[in-house]
Amino acid sequence: MKILLMGHPNVGKSVFFNRLTGTKVFESNYPGTTVDFTKGWMRLEGEDVELIDVPGAFSLEWKDQAEEVAVKMLEENRDSVVVCVLDASKVERGLYLALEIIERGYPVVVALNMWDVTKDKNIGIDVEKLERILGVPVVATTAISGEGFKELVSKIKETAPVKIEKIIKNAGGGESAAVSG
Ligand SMILES: Nc1nc2c(ncn2[C@@H]2O[C@H](COP(=O)(O)OP(=O)(O)OP(=O)(O)O)[C@@H](O)[C@H]2O)c(=O)[nH]1
């Protein structure tokens, strides 16, 4: 399992990444492109899970190379949990991408980032209602202060696909049960 951070440009993905990962991070170009991305690891239930700061994208119907790379990364990592970061002060703009990713069947946690900005601008968002409409967990976050991150991590844990390995073990499977994914 991996965690993909996805969202429009400039919504706070890299601040999320820095908050969630330790110091061991790698930056590289996506093969054959000039698009760079960063990956690192976070500790989740005693395991190191890879976290990828995916290039910003407005839609999965890509129109530039960064978006194309974002779509490729999504498709190459079918077993990922996608944290879809939205700018909560412009929430309607980010929902389309979130819906596209949900529609493709990925486990998604939506982060309504820039929550501090919505307070400053008196924008009211009904998080629970949005959760019901989207059918996925929605968490309000302020990445620069860390507000909402404890909840975010617990939602990621709840959303993560249960490892087949564990299910088989629990069912009493033996050596042949060394399947993971
Ligand atoms: N007020 C406020 N600013 C934030 C918050 N999260 C991020 N920012 C700021 O928003 C700007 C963009 O953040 P980044 O993390 O670079 O955004 P990004 O999504 O990685 O952007 P790209 O890599 O260009 O796609 C930075 O100046 C951050 O400090 C937040 O919750 N509240």
Ligand SMILES: [Mg+2]
């Ligand atoms: Mg970034």
